[in-house]
Amino acid sequence: MVKPLVFISYSNKDYDPSKDSEEREGINEKAEFFKKLLDKLDENGFDGWLAPEKIEPGKLWREELDNAILKAHALLVIMSPNARGSEYVNYEWAFALGAGVPVAPVIIEKTDLHPALERLQYFDFTAEKKPWDKLIKWVKEEKEIRFVLLKRHPLVEEIIRHLSKVREPSEDDKKWVIESLSRMEGAGMDELLKDILVKPHHLHEARQYAAMRLAEELETDELIELECLDAVFKTLKAALYGAKAHTRERATVLLGKLLCTSKDEDFGDKVEHVIVDALQDKRSKRVRRAAARVLGECGSLSVVPHLADALRDKAEVVRAEAAKSIGMIRPDASTDGYTKAEFRLLSLLDNDDSDIVREEAARALGKLRSRRAVRSLSRKWRDPNKNVRDAAYEALLKIGTSEAEAAARAFRDY
Secondary structure, eight states: OOOOEEEEEOOTTTOOTTSOTTSSTTHHHHHHHHHHHHHHHHHTTOEEEOTTTTSOTTSOHHHHHHHHHHHOSEEEEEESHHHHTOHHHHHHHHHHHHHTOOEEEEESSOOOOOHHHHTSOOEETTSSSOOHHHHHHHHHHHHHHHHHHHHHSHHHHHHHHHHHHOSSOOHHHHHHHHHHHHTOOSTTHHHHHHHHHHSOOSOHHHHHHHHHHHHHHSOHHHHHHTTOHHHHHHHHHHHTTSSOHHHHHHHHHHHHHHHHHOOOHHHHHHHHHHHHHHTTOSSOHHHHHHHHHHHHHHOOGGGHHHHHHHTTOSSHHHHHHHHHHHHHHOOOTTSTTHHHHHHHHHHHHHHOSOHHHHHHHHHHHHHTTOGGGHHHHHGGGGOSOHHHHHHHHHHHHHHOOHHHHHHHHHHHHO
């Protein structure tokens, strides 16, 4: 399961992970404190959220901070004279209090606390005996309280009431529940979504929403820890038979994520089989294309025959994606379906009207080191599309036989 988040608010005058710890007097001791705090949280199943390390390049700084605070089970404000005078630190703990996130001052250097912080339970690490056990106990207790409070939130209570009482939900019921859930963030959402997914009720759309959101936000091993992997898989599988193409496409992509992150071979085979079925979706080329893509990213050699069949799909985007995926898997001559895939790629290279399909076929044949393809690739210097010509030249270099290298040299001369 994703570790519960604990936001750590601090002044970078006290601790700056990006700078040498010897640059400022007294920072070594403080750096040791931060390291130990992060280790203690990790040992007890929490993720210490420490800006700027947790903010990805290109993200909006303030928006990322606010989102992290809202998702946190608790905020620890690391107090010192530097932190007391920091506008950023003051904003963070004030925002957390206003959002209902539990806040605890952690004093690492003697300083006066703001009146709003004085009334809170605090932990004095300037004392000889460091209160590590008390701090971790407080964090754990606040996590439990936050989840109980979430489930008691009026909006959540109303959602649960809808789920338990409505036997024939109207379109308004469905819309209201999904919109309400989509607006909700924060600590305890994983557990709430699991409840909606596994408990009996008549609102299929809510169960589907919960499965998709859990699959989107968590890895496979985290779903196992949350004890809902099987329910997520079955719900996504059922979504492949739904009426809406965009829902089937999203379910296919999320099944691909389960496949990519699964460490269980039997479960992976089961997921792969369902995605292969999606590759034959007769109603939407978007679904077939998504299936071809995820099979290329994470599929086993056993999917090669199915991707070879997809090379004859009526939609060029599916043929192109299937060719690309075969190249990504890189089967060899001993693989079941290799010969069929190789000959169909050659046929696409020679005859397909689509530039992107010919280009991906050329790239795939190069990755397969297909000796049969050398003659067809060498003729592609005449192709009207530059991308196809470039792909054919690169493929000849990859194949690397004397015949292919000679053809590549001739290609260069044209």
